[in-house]
Amino acid sequence: xxxxxxxxxxxxxxxxxxxxxxxxxxxxxLRGLKVLxxxxxxxxxxxTGRNHGLLHxxxxxxxxxxxxxxxxxxxxxILRQIARNCVDDTQGLFITLPExxxxxxxxxxxxxxxxxxxxxxxxxxxxxxxDAIRMEPSVNPTLIGAVQVPDGSVDPFRLCAAxxxxxxxxxxxxxxxxxxxxxxxxxxxVKGVRVHNKKTGEDAEYYAPVTVNAAGIWGQQVASMAGAxxxxxxxxxxxxxxxxxxxxxxxxxxxxxxxxxxLVPGDTVTVIGTTSTKIPFEECDDMRVTPEEVELLLREGCxxxxxxxxxxxxxxxxxxxxxxxxxxxxTGRSISRGIVCLDHETRDGIKGFxxxxxxxxxxxxxxxxxxxxxxxxxxxxxxGCVTATTPLPGSEPKDQYNEVKVPSYKGANLGFKxxxxxxxxxxxxxxxxxxxxxxxxxxxxxxxxxxxxxxVKELGVTSLLDLRRRTRVGMGTCQGTFCxxxxxxxxxxxxxxxxxxxxxxxxxxxxxxxxxxxxxxGDTLREMEFMQKVYKAGKxxxxxx
Amino acid sequence: xxxxxxxxxxxxxxKTAATALQAxxxxxxxxxxxxxxxxxxxxxxxxxxxxxxxxxxxxxxxxEDGRVLSLVTERLEDELLVADNYxxxxxxxxxxxxxxxxxxxYEPVFGLDxxxxxxxxxxxxxxxxADQKFMSFGVRNYGQGRVAxxxxxxxxxxxxxxxxxxxTGIEADAKEIIVKSALDAVANIN
Numbered sequence: 045x046x047x048x049x050x051x052x053x054x055x056x057x058x059x060x061x062x063x064x065x066x067x068x069x070x071x072x073x074l075r076g077l078k079v080l081x082x083x084x085x086x087x088x089x090x091x092t093g094r095n096h097g098l099l100h101x102x103x104x105x106x107x108x109x110x111x112x113x114x115x116x117x118x119x120x121x122i123l124r125q126i127a128r129n130c131v132d133d134t135q136g137l138f139i140t141l142p143e144x145x146x147x148x149x150x151x152x153x154x155x156x157x158x159x160x161x162x163x164x165x166x167x168x169x170x171x172x173x174x175d176a177i178r179m180e181p182s183v184n185p186t187l188i189g190a191v192q193v194p195d196g197s198v199d200p201f202r203l204c205a206a207x208x209x210x211x212x213x214x215x216x217x218x219x220x221x222x223x224x225x226x227x228x229x230x231x232x233x234v235k236g237v238r239v240h241n242k243k244t245g246e247d248a249e250y251y252a253p254v255t256v257n258a259a260g261i262w263g264q265q266v267a268s269m270a271g272a273x274x275x276x277x278x279x280x281x282x283x284x285x286x287x288x289x290x291x292x293x294x295x296x297x298x299x300x301x302x303x304x305x306x307l308v309p310g311d312t313v314t315v316i317g318t319t320s321t322k323i324p325f326e327e328c329d330d331m332r333v334t335p336e337e338v339e340l341l342l343r344e345g346c347x348x349x350x351x352x353x354x355x356x357x358x359x360x361x362x363x364x365x366x367x368x369x370x371x372x373x374x375t376g377r378s379i380s381r382g383i384v385c386l387d388h389e390t391r392d393g394i395k396g397f398x399x400x401x402x403x404x405x406x407x408x409x410x411x412x413x414x415x416x417x418x419x420x421x422x423x424x425x426x427x428g429c430v431t432a433t434t435p436l437p438g439s440e441p442k443d444q445y446n447e448v449k450v451p452s453y454k455g456a457n458l459g460f461k462x463x464x465x466x467x468x469x470x471x472x473x474x475x476x477x478x479x480x481x482x483x484x485x486x487x488x489x490x491x492x493x494x495x496x497x498x499x500v501k502e503l504g505v506t507s508l509l510d511l512r513r514r515t516r517v518g519m520g521t522c523q524g525t526f527c528x529x530x531x532x533x534x535x536x537x538x539x540x541x542x543x544x545x546x547x548x549x550x551x552x553x554x555x556x557x558x559x560x561x562x563x564x565x566g567d568t569l570r571e572m573e574f575m576q577k578v579y580k581a582g583k584x585x586x587x588x589x
Numbered sequence: 590x591x592x593x594x595x596x597x598x599x600x601x602x603x604k605t606a607a608t609a610l611q612a613x614x615x616x617x618x619x620x621x622x623x624x625x626x627x628x629x630x631x632x633x634x635x636x637x638x639x640x641x642x643x644x645x646x647x648x649x650x651x652x653e654d655g656r657v658l659s660l661v662t663e664r665l666e667d668e669l670l671v672a673d674n675y676x677x678x679x680x681x682x683x684x685x686x687x688x689x690x691x692x693x694x695y696e697p698v699f700g701l702d703x704x705x706x707x708x709x710x711x712x713x714x715x716x717x718x719a720d721q722k723f724m725s726f727g728v729r730n731y732g733q734g735r736v737a738x739x740x741x742x743x744x745x746x747x748x749x750x751x752x753x754x755x756x757t758g759i760e761a762d763a764k765e766i767i768v769k770s771a772l773d774a775v776a777n778i779n
Binding site: 335339550553554556557558561564565566569570572573574575576577579580581582584585587588589 | 626681682683685689690691709712713715716717718719720721723724757758759761763
């Protein structure tokens, strides 16, 4: 918008690099605003990167909350068009098991469920249980009913990275590992932010007439720094990752939403979740999955797909849902499930400050649209939203695997194909000219050295954990056991900081170790012993204290 | 099939025990399922007349009055392996010498007494590089590799290598520790 701004002046500052902040940065920049995005860790580090990766059809909400269901299916259809490289159209099943009849969720409920789906615009159809087994052979064969819905899976890391990339391509300045330390206020107006870069130790000030709080569960804290109160309730959700892609179709339970009743195939693995536990704010930054949660998820997961009982669990992880207290309930007990967009000027008398929260991964684009509308209203900008129809970088063309060409190499290998799967048409920018760049670094996920170099150059990578979010490096069956040493060397070289190699590897191994420790028995423990030995056995090892 | 000694496990501990016992002039057999993390070669043992049941594993043991009578393997089916003495050198979790499930830690062939923390909260250190307690769990060593079933020490079964509690395989001198434990076990057999 304004074109006479200094380097540290922006039209809008967005706090939070999760999917909501990333989407808002993209929307604002597409409407011509000069945008600054600040994130205290990496993008997609909070709830964005710690969920199922489910492209909800909305069916789960249809009976109880038709508004959410309608929002979901609309966004589902939009994401299929604008984020092809992030979405896998797996379809989904809602199954009814014999025991569900005893709890009031038998085939009568199935009928009610289908009616509610159709009313919300979700194409749900009952199919014969035998056909459901044909469609998804891993499904519990005792099922008595099945409904097919347009579920899918979505890679939230990729989706977030694509939004950030597009924002950058439209001029957004992105500062990761940069923490908000305070707001710059003049009277009751937020004029900008003071930030601290955790990597370089530098402090800086940035100015904008509007600041957006898109900090997810940390939004309560951010709001309070600006002098506003937004009541949030951290609800932890735990999930388990299994060692291979057990199912090709999302499997849900056709009953009232409960713990552990969604099984989602995502890339090379399968994820079961989730639980829901209120936790104190202090735990949000370091969540551990408890044995009780693991037991519950396994038990419920096996009801959907009995073979999970004999499948190796790769790891466990947990995210926090940013639940918001409804503004119209003074007790704060009533939780709003929908999107909450607060203009703090009208609500609290604080000018130049907007909070966007609530909602879910599936509705991030709509949340961003609302937040950007609020920003534009404040700035007097009248440009409309185009994110529902503008593909994200990488999303063109339609038939990605066949139409995307990588000009730097004429041959074909798994690494290319995986790169196209992840980066979409942006994979064309990967340089595969040299043989070494075609070599696989991560063999579980088929990540080439070329893709790593591309991620460092284009996608703002500073650590192996960041690299994992952009390329899936180390996320497969070996959990980094075989590739992390190689990947650390490759990344350190690409960053031009060879001295960082050891630290990069250690940080990554510690993160994997955390997720594996929560499920440390059976085959997972075998892998853990193996990992210890690969890094520590033999001669003096730099991985041994 | 009758031997002087049957060694279960073809890793470093099993190989060390087998060659030492062979050198004493004893007729030995090794059952090796191939899940060893160390590169171990049993060619010389075989060339010197040792029997190698490669790719096989012991699934059951017949024990009576504190004595192992015979072993059942997966592939020999009805043919029992019978010996005067037995060496258990099956390694830890990776090679399934020790098994941990959600509720217990056990030695799967004989059900020997093991040392392992019941409280799992201390099994893992958050720091990958730090000592990890689960790595030292294993079969309880009653001295010189002697092992017990419910507190009763067996008279003709001895354990060696990482299957034993206290041997992790990642000590700086792990090879020496494993070799010594195998020779300790062998010293019980004449």
